[in-house]
Every structure is written in C-alpha cells, then in structure tokens.
Amino acid sequence: MSALRRVPGVWQSARGRQSWTSVRRLSSSPITQANWGFVGLGQMGYPMARNLRAKIPATDSITIYDINESATSQFAEEANSAGPGASVTVAKSLRDVSRASETVITMLPQPKHVQAVYEEFVAGGLDKSNPRLFIDCSTIDVTTSLEVGSSIRALGHDFVDAPVSGGVVGATAATLTFMLGASDSVVGKAQPILEKMGKRVIHMGDPGTGIVGKLANNYLLAMNNLATAEAMNFGIKLGLDAKKLANLINCSTGKCWPSEVNNPVPGVIEGAPSSRGYQGGFGVSLMAKDLKLAIAAADLAGAKLILAEPARKLLYLFFLVYTFFSSSSSPSKIHSHPQVTPPTCSHAPVGYHRGLPGVGSTAEFCRSQVRSLTMADDASKPRICVNYVAGRYLVYDVNDIAYLRTTWHMCGTLFGTLPQAQQQNIFLGLPLELMQEEARLLVDQRVAMIVDDSLAHRDAIKALSETDKADIVALKTQEQDKLMLANREESMKRKEAAIENAKASGKWKNKPAKVSEASSSQAEENSLFGSRSDTVIEDASGGVSEELASTVQRTSPDDGSQRQYIIPMASSAIGPHSLRIPQEAEHIPSPPDARYQVYKHLQSLGYFMSPGLRFGCQFVAYPGDPLRFHSHFLVKSLQWDEELSILDLVGGGRLGTGVKKAWMMAGLEQRDTGADEPEGHSVRTFCVEWAGFG
Incomplete structure (x- = not known):
C-alpha cells in the first residue's frame, strides 16, 4: 500500500470478465492502423x-x-x-x-x-x-x-x-x-x-488507486443492493404497489442506484435484469467476491468494515439458494419465495458413493452450507485466545472449550495432567489441544486469535513495577489462605458426614483409637493434598473413636508445607493486571491446502473431526458428538492428481470395514469457474467399503 498516494480522482473496476485491448502508444490525436x-x-x-x-x-x-x-x-x-x-x-x-x-x-x-x-x-x-x-x-x-x-x-x-x-x-x-x-x-x-x-x-x-476506489464503491453498492431488496420486499408484503414504492424512494432520501436504475423487483424498471427474468445482471457471487476483496484491502489499512462480512455471507447464501432452490440470483425474488422446495439428486449405485455419503441430496448440502454461513460472529464476544506453546495450539478456558464443542463441533484433545500423580493420566484435563486445521479455521472465521503465550507473559511481566509484583505476591498468598480454609471446612463436613454414617450403621464405639502419631504423620505425607478426614479411623475393636474423630488438627495458614497454589488455567491476567495480548501473532497455522479444504468441507457439513493417527488416516469423522456417536469415516486427503497405489486403496478399504467405518478419499477438484460461480475449490469425496472377492 506504500505505493498508493491520495490524489484527486476516482475509477472503478469492471464487474465481470476482464478484457484486453492493445493499442499503439497513444496520444490524444486520432489513431489509424492501430x-x-x-x-x-x-x-x-x-x-x-x-x-x-x-x-x-x-x-x-x-x-x-x-x-x-x-x-x-x-x-x-x-x-x-x-x-x-x-x-x-x-x-x-x-x-x-x-x-x-x-x-x-x-x-x-x-x-x-x-x-x-x-x-x-x-x-x-x-x-x-x-x-x-x-x-x-x-x-x-x-x-x-x-x-x-x-x-x-x-x-x-x-x-x-x-x-x-x-x-x-x-x-x-x-x-x-x-x-x-x-x-x-x-x-x-x-x-x-x-x-x-x-x-x-x-x-x-x-x-492501484483505481482498484481502491472500485472496492470502496462496490462496498457501498452491496449495502444498497441488500437494503433496496429488503425495503421493497418489506413494503410489498405490507400491501404497497411496487412501482409506487419505487417512485417514492427515488424522490426521497432513500434514492440510490439499485432503486432507480437496477431495481430488483420485476416490472418496476423496464430493461433492468429483474424485468428480463434476472438475466444479464451482476451475479451475487461476484458481489460477494468484491466484498471479500474490500475486506482484505481494509485490513491492510487498518480500517473496519463492520457490515462487510455479514453482507458477504448473506450474498453467498443467496447464491446457494439460487443454485439449489431457485432459478434466480436476485435477492428480491428469493425473498418472495420462502417456501421453495429444493430438488434432490438421484443416488449413486449401491456400493459406490460419488460425493459425500450421508448427504443424499443437494437440499441437504445447501442446508449444511447455510448452517455454516449463518454462524454469524457475535460482535460483543471477544475472540477466543488460542495459546501457541511449543508448536501446539492450546485452549485453557473451559467456557471457550464448551463453546467450540457446541457451536463449531471441535472436540480437540485433552492432555493436561498432574505431575505428582501420574496415575491421573487416565483422566486427562485442561488444556485442550487443537489440530492445525481447527486453529486455522477459527482464525479465518475471526472466532479466535493466536497468542504467543511465552511472549505475552514475558512482555507483561517486564512491564510490572516492583509495587505491582509485591501486590501480586500478596494477592496470591491471600488466595492460598482462602483456599486452605475452604478445604479445611470441607474436610470437617466430610468427617461429620462419615461419623453420622458410622453411627447409623452401628459401627460407632466410644473407645480411644490406637493410632500412633507416626502412622498419622506417614499417612499425611502419602496424601497428595495434605490432611484428609473423609475416612473414619477405627479402634482396635473395629469401632470408631468419637474422641479422635472430633479432634481436628489445626494448621496455621502460615505453615508453608500445607499451602496449595492456584495455577490460572487461562492466559488472561497476571494478578489484578490484565495481560496484554497481541492482536495477532506470526504463528498462524498453515496446514497443507488440500487437507485444510477437506477438513473445512466436512466440518461445514456438521461432522465432528478428530485426529486419525490411531486408524492410520488423517481425520476420523463423526456424524455427531463423539460422546454420543461412533465415527462413520476414516478420512484421507489427496491432491487431485496424486497417485494412489492399489495397496493403499485395498488396505484403507479393509481397515475401514474391519472397524465398521468407511474409508474416505477426498481432494480438491481443479476446475475453471465461470463468471457467476463462487471462487474457491470444489471438494470431491469418494468412499470405499470392502465387499470381498468373487
């Protein structure tokens, strides 16, 4: 952008296909034989x-x-x-x-x-x-x-x-x-x-300035197009005549190019695309493309286009409805046909799946895309912090983890553990590790930002004064004392409940217990969390000593050996001071394009994706939450022209069938897009199920 200078003048880019004209070096004089x-x-x-x-x-x-x-x-x-x-x-x-x-x-x-x-x-x-x-x-x-x-x-x-x-x-x-x-x-x-x-x-x-002017103009045009379609639809639904409404708008403050020249309602403007069966107009997919370009240009300059992304998603949604439900790409016509029944496509022969199994019609495909596109960003919700630690993408906040699972179908992998109790490894907890594809999708959708965890903490700590550090230490000590007292009260409650249970069962006896101080101390050392009183000590006769059970060993909060330290699970603050997190880090994940596009495709269809290493594939696809459903597919992404050996093909099919899943091959189909087609790749999927020989 450094080459662009603000000079009076404007020029907009052509919407449609580009054209080339060659001429001899021209002057203002007429040209012949050029x-x-x-x-x-x-x-x-x-x-x-x-x-x-x-x-x-x-x-x-x-x-x-x-x-x-x-x-x-x-x-x-x-x-x-x-x-x-x-x-x-x-x-x-x-x-x-x-x-x-x-x-x-x-x-x-x-x-x-x-x-x-x-x-x-x-x-x-x-x-x-x-x-x-x-x-x-x-x-x-x-x-x-x-x-x-x-x-x-x-x-x-x-x-x-x-x-x-x-x-x-x-x-x-x-x-x-x-x-x-x-x-x-x-x-x-x-x-x-x-x-x-x-x-x-x-x-x-x-x-370059001509492009900038064009994108700014098209951003405004896109907003006017959508607003005109909605305003016309709104008035017509409430009984207004379309032409009278258009005349009113065009002699009032709502006048704009879409209302005056390119009105989306048929019959209002003679010669407009809407009056010709919506033929010859500027495709909504191209307008969505222009908005995408405007967003990218605005990001370079640090300008905010708040309406651009919701409008782009809405325009692309119109394109999908046009492609699968209707015969028009006009927003107005789509508004007037809310009950259109989508067509379905015929199924492929049994044993051969062309396209994605489980999505049996274009209607289901469109609905899945609509679900993906209408997951609008909540402007009031800050971006999730995905912490980059030693090459891994981690989420610490349990609320963020719940949001990712319910809204974005991302389960990740829990791998947190306690170093003092290795057996706890079978019950792993926070943090949650995301696959590269998951982290990249969240960044692309502006749901999350990547935070260099070590850099953010280092910079925050360097900014602290000695007074700040002293305040943080005092706050931590106060938190530890509160935690210790709370644990002691909880221990007393468990002890009282155990005594009541023992009395109710008839095992309670008022005799001194034969427990030495040494054995009590040894039990104390073997406990991960210090003194525990949730078990009742029996005496030599098999009863429980009321005198011992009612005795509580009181430990001063100043006894450092009994302190429990709180470790924050989210990189959000250091003491009372907010942790300043960079708005963007340089550790944006870059998974292979084919693999990422396949992941995005399946995820947009509602599948839960998890790492597939244990099955010798790249992803395992679940039709719902893995806590409720078994997986359906073992997924392997391929380049469109990548060769696949017969051994890999047979091995994948046999393995998938052996674990009661289908082995899926998926890749990006290389194709030329027309003027009215959305930009991007087309993901094709094929599944193999082993049936046997002969």
Whole structure:
C-alpha cells in the first residue's frame, strides 16, 4: 500500500470478465492502423469490446481471446455481419494477443485469472522496441494489481488499473465510469481509449488507486443492493404497489442506484435484469467476491468494515439458494419465495458413493452450507485466545472449550495432567489441544486469535513495577489462605458426614483409637493434598473413636508445607493486571491446502473431526458428538492428481470395514469457474467399503 498516494480522482473496476485491448502508444490525436487486443468476453467484456470496435477506425484491427470459444466465435460472426469496421481476429493463445497488439485490455472475473493471463504475457516475451499499453479493467485485490503492473513495467511497457462501474447495462450502452489508477504520464494515453467504452474516466491517482476506489464503491453498492431488496420486499408484503414504492424512494432520501436504475423487483424498471427474468445482471457471487476483496484491502489499512462480512455471507447464501432452490440470483425474488422446495439428486449405485455419503441430496448440502454461513460472529464476544506453546495450539478456558464443542463441533484433545500423580493420566484435563486445521479455521472465521503465550507473559511481566509484583505476591498468598480454609471446612463436613454414617450403621464405639502419631504423620505425607478426614479411623475393636474423630488438627495458614497454589488455567491476567495480548501473532497455522479444504468441507457439513493417527488416516469423522456417536469415516486427503497405489486403496478399504467405518478419499477438484460461480475449490469425496472377492 506504500505505493498508493491520495490524489484527486476516482475509477472503478469492471464487474465481470476482464478484457484486453492493445493499442499503439497513444496520444490524444486520432489513431489509424492501430492493433488492439481484448481478453475476456464475459457479460461485461463482450459489450465493451463491441463498443470499442464500433468507435475505432475501420483500418484498425482487433484481436480477441477468451477460454469460451463460443463467445469469440459469436463476436467474430457478429462483427462480420455488421458490415465495414475494424477487422476481428480470434487468437489461438494469449501470447498471440500480446504479440499482435499495441494496446491490450483485460476484463477477467477473479485475481487468479488476471495473474495467470499476465504471467503468460510476460512468459511469451514482450519486445521492448515496440512499447505496449496494458489496461486491466478487472475488479481484483490491490496487491495482485500492483504485482502484475510491476512485472509489465519492468519490461518497459505501461500498465494501468481501470475497473469500471455501471454494470452490464452501462457496458452495453457505453456509459461506464472508469476509475483510473495510473501515473500522470500515462493518463493521456489511457483516457481516450477508455472513453470509447464509457462515459466518464476519473483519475484516482497512482497505480492501484483505481482498484481502491472500485472496492470502496462496490462496498457501498452491496449495502444498497441488500437494503433496496429488503425495503421493497418489506413494503410489498405490507400491501404497497411496487412501482409506487419505487417512485417514492427515488424522490426521497432513500434514492440510490439499485432503486432507480437496477431495481430488483420485476416490472418496476423496464430493461433492468429483474424485468428480463434476472438475466444479464451482476451475479451475487461476484458481489460477494468484491466484498471479500474490500475486506482484505481494509485490513491492510487498518480500517473496519463492520457490515462487510455479514453482507458477504448473506450474498453467498443467496447464491446457494439460487443454485439449489431457485432459478434466480436476485435477492428480491428469493425473498418472495420462502417456501421453495429444493430438488434432490438421484443416488449413486449401491456400493459406490460419488460425493459425500450421508448427504443424499443437494437440499441437504445447501442446508449444511447455510448452517455454516449463518454462524454469524457475535460482535460483543471477544475472540477466543488460542495459546501457541511449543508448536501446539492450546485452549485453557473451559467456557471457550464448551463453546467450540457446541457451536463449531471441535472436540480437540485433552492432555493436561498432574505431575505428582501420574496415575491421573487416565483422566486427562485442561488444556485442550487443537489440530492445525481447527486453529486455522477459527482464525479465518475471526472466532479466535493466536497468542504467543511465552511472549505475552514475558512482555507483561517486564512491564510490572516492583509495587505491582509485591501486590501480586500478596494477592496470591491471600488466595492460598482462602483456599486452605475452604478445604479445611470441607474436610470437617466430610468427617461429620462419615461419623453420622458410622453411627447409623452401628459401627460407632466410644473407645480411644490406637493410632500412633507416626502412622498419622506417614499417612499425611502419602496424601497428595495434605490432611484428609473423609475416612473414619477405627479402634482396635473395629469401632470408631468419637474422641479422635472430633479432634481436628489445626494448621496455621502460615505453615508453608500445607499451602496449595492456584495455577490460572487461562492466559488472561497476571494478578489484578490484565495481560496484554497481541492482536495477532506470526504463528498462524498453515496446514497443507488440500487437507485444510477437506477438513473445512466436512466440518461445514456438521461432522465432528478428530485426529486419525490411531486408524492410520488423517481425520476420523463423526456424524455427531463423539460422546454420543461412533465415527462413520476414516478420512484421507489427496491432491487431485496424486497417485494412489492399489495397496493403499485395498488396505484403507479393509481397515475401514474391519472397524465398521468407511474409508474416505477426498481432494480438491481443479476446475475453471465461470463468471457467476463462487471462487474457491470444489471438494470431491469418494468412499470405499470392502465387499470381498468373487
């Protein structure tokens, strides 16, 4: 972010696929016989490229490329049938575009696509003797844009970020607003080109500032979209006419772009996507992606976007409902169909599970995702402290442990013990150790923060004055005295109860007990917690001595040999002084990506996951709390193209069947996402159960 300076100007990134246009080094004068390149003919890129071709001289040429061959073929056919104009060539590769063009415009869906395209440009070799101008109109993160721009400028070429605002409607009508991030020397070259595809170009400042302006605008747009949909739905449900309500809003203080231009209710705005069956609009998954980018940019600057994360989850929830329940991605239409019955998918043949066993329909899958997404963060609840100690992730607070188990289905592993009583190891207690995947998920979901335990304590202790230290010692001594007196009172109560029981059973006798001082002292030494009186001493005749039982050995609180020390179970304070915990540590767990994604996938479906070492796998998956359910699956994560030997396959299947579980293989499917699909990987699962030979 150090490269960004606040300079007057604005420019927004294009929503949709990115496009490339190449032009000769441009001045403000008309250009003839120029070669242009355009990459990304999606919902935004296609009309932008069409408007560009219509406004450049017929003597120019434009080279187009998209992984969707039907889009490039359609564009070429449309250009040929439109009559005279710039010639159109469909490139076979990205390198063909960069070599043939002087100006390249890109309009792509996600940061990874932008990075891949520009890496291919750089790898193809760009002739420094023929300077080129690259214009990226994609909505991506600031870091990726700066990195891509640096790689292009290092080869002697110009690069600007110019995301757009106006949506598909603006792209079609050539009324887009471009938010330009470029050095002053390049603005004059880029602006005439952008004006061929839009109505307004606002220079925001140096490279990267266009992306910042776009993300800020889209953050506000997302809030307005959701608020407009809810306000319209609210009014309609209470009997208002949709058009009258929209007219009222648009002449009042609630007026905004979604209410006036892109109203989500069908029939209110002619030509809006909602009036065309919700076709051609900006996908909610892309808006969720933009919010994710805005959150990341805000985090870099230390700015808080309180509404962003709940809105992002809600938008992605809309996408799931659209995908599995409905035929529309509009929030308004989803609001009006609360009783939609989701479809179910047919089951795979018996003995072969394609997908996750136990989730028999898309409806159940969607419901599980909804459960995961609607676990909204409680703003009033501070983040859980996960203490990093000697490479392990530990939780000490019993309330946090209960919360993780009930809300996040995380059981962890208890391993706390008492060094003076090794037999206590069979009853392990606090702290709770989390798997790396568990700790990482909690950090990603902003439920927990990693605390370097030793560093936090060391820094806190260094900050204490001598007076503070004396106060802490006095407080600890006071706590120990209170504990000792409380234990003594509890011991007296147990002794009295034992005497009453002995009297009731007829074993009570008023005779002196034959217990020597030495034996009493020996018993005292063998006791872990000092003097205990919860057993009644019998005399030589088998009775109990009332005189001895009523005698209480009183020990002064100043007797250090009888002191019991309180060890705090949570790193929260040192004495009366709060322990200052760093907001974030550098020990964020980094489990292998495939393994982490598989864990997240199963955990989001409601499974309780535990370490699988005892079964020779990575995870053991339980359908419910392990205290109530047996596990169903032995899980092994794999890379999508990772080879699996037949011995491992047979061994896993035999082992799973032998312990009455299914052996599950899971991995990340490598696939290209379309413009309206959510970013991320698709986790695929397969299960093997041993059936025998022949």
